[in-house]
Amino acid sequence: MSRTILEVQDLRKHYPVRGGLLNRVAGVIRAVDGVSIAVEEGTTYGIAGESGSGKSTLCMCIARLLEPTSGKLIFEGEDYTKARRGPLKKMRSKIQIVFQNPISSLDPQMSVKRTVLEPAKAQGLIEGDGEQKAKDLLAMVGLPPSALSKYPHELSGGMSQRVAIARSLSVSPSLLILDEPTSALDASVQAQVLNLFNKLQSELGITYVLVSHDLSVIGHMCDRVAVMYAGKVVEAGSFEDVFFSTQxxxxxxxxxxxxxxxxxxxxxxxxxxxxxxxxxxxxxxxxxxxxxxxxxxxxxxxxxxxxxxxxxxxxxxxxxxxxxxxxxxx
Ligand SMILES: Nc1ncnc2c1ncn2[C@@H]1O[C@H](COP(=O)(O)OP(=O)(O)OP(=O)(O)O)[C@@H](O)[C@H]1O
Ligand code: SF4
Ligand SMILES: [Mg+2]
Structure with a gap:
């Protein structure tokens, strides 16, 4: 039986809105407003909803790239909502995020080799020049070793996203957050990248939180689904509950x-x-x-x-x- 790997409890991310002559707080934007989800190990949890519903803000909070306003984040039984330094670094080796636009998420000055090794280097996991590890990472995402010396401007959208995925895999994460990972790609490339995610999950047992506004992507990939509207979960359950017993x-x-x-x-x-x-x-x-x-x-x-x-x-x-x-x- 699988265990819960990630718990998000009553999470809020509110942005103050300032205005007037004294620039006082005049209101609040409730980007995420009391979201609770539980994600089982080795499964894919889908987040659906229109633009502006709070999906990316939720992802950034889970990855601790944004500080939540309140609520709790628990990963593998540990509360990391307010983790700092060592514990935060350790958590970052277990939770990685892949963004929507692969080209802008890569540093144009960095070769593919440096890019894919970057998170592992930050965690002190690279011995020697890392050449073999970089090749292994590319092989995992279906890219040839010759891609190591290339720069982002030489890569197609699909190749760039594969490089971004290889980079996130360099620290052997247990959880990958995928924020619209295929929506910037052509339809045929989208299918290849989704198949790659499925392959990596069955080979490595990785858990995914997958954001998509495209319900066919959610339907194809997800075991459980939460639908968000205006910062809140309005419906959540198994894929069958949400798609076939909609309420x-x-x-x-x-x-x-x-x-x-x-x-x-x-x-x-x-x-x-x-x-x-x-x-x-x-x-x-x-x-x-x-x-x-x-x-x-x-x-x-x-x-x-x-x-x-x-x-x-x-x-x-x-x-x-x-x-x-x-x-x-x-
Ligand atoms: N830094 C910020 N300051 C103020 N409001 C913000 C900030 N970031 C996001 N928001 C607002 O929070 C809400 C949720 O934004 P978010 O980007 O999480 O939505 P989303 O569901 O990911 O949308 P999309 O599908 O377009 O990516 C939006 O109304 C957005 O304008
Ligand atoms: S019917 Fe349901 S979703 Fe529609 S406004 Fe009422 S409570 Fe909200
Ligand atoms: Mg978004």
Missing amino acids: HPYTGALLGSAHYLRNAAVESRFLLGGDMPSPRNPPPGCTLNPRCPFATDLCRKSYPPLEEQGGHRVACYHREEVVAALGGSA
């Missing part, structure tokens, strides 16, 4: 816009008007209410609790109506 209107809207519901009449019931609310000025009550076809007065007054039933978590006052509406697609 939140926002998840229904995402699935409908990707034609996962496969029924035009049902999809039309889940059309969302407008945009995500300004994070500086969210509406009262459930933040989805101005766009939600199921909203009632209750939704405009208070935010629904994230209720769990058999591991399936949903924050919606009207989940039964949503399920009934989706039942029409069966």
Whole structure:
């Protein structure tokens, strides 16, 4: 049975908004607002949601590249929310992050060899010139040894992302956070990189947290999924729960816009008007209410609790109506 490798408990990342003559704090942007997830070892946990829903902020907090405002981060049973120096360095060798844009995530002045060895060097893990380790890392991501002497401008998008993945593997991490790792790549290259992630997971047992706005990527890769809206998890559970026993209107809207519901009449019931609310000025009550076809007065007054039933978590006052509406697609 697999164990929980990462626990995110009630995590918040709020940014103060300053304004006025005295530059006082005039408000707050709740980029991540009370997120809790548990990730099992050797699995892939997907995070889905529209632009601005807080996915990258959550990833950066998990990697401790941003300081959370509150909440807890626990990795392999250790609380690292406020870890500094030695413990933080140790944690960084276990949790690595791969970003969306492979070309801008590589230093143009650094050869591929220096790039892939950089994190291991920072951890004091390189003996000698590291040539063999660099070759081994390239082999793991399907690149030839001849790529070692190249510079980022000589690499395609797919090769650059493979180099970024090799760099993150140099410290043998247990957890890789993948923030839209294929969305900047051509469709054919995307499939190759996703297959590479699957291969690395089965060979090395790595755990992934995978962010994607593309539900087909989430569906292809993930064991469990959390759907975020305006800084909060609105629905979470197994891939089957979220994709095939959907209970939140926002998840229904995402699935409908990707034609996962496969029924035009049902999809039309889940059309969302407008945009995500300004994070500086969210509406009262459930933040989805101005766009939600199921909203009632209750939704405009208070935010629904994230209720769990058999591991399936949903924050919606009207989940039964949503399920009934989706039942029409069966
Ligand atoms: N440094 C910052 N200061 C103020 N607000 C910020 C800051 N960083 C992010 N935000 C805001 O926090 C919210 C969440 O941003 P985030 O980048 O995490 O979203 P995302 O889901 O990753 O979006 P995308 O799909 O576009 O990458 C957005 O409203 C964003 O404008
Ligand atoms: S609580 Fe109300 S507004 Fe929010 S998602 Fe559910 S039905 Fe829509
Ligand atoms: Mg992002």
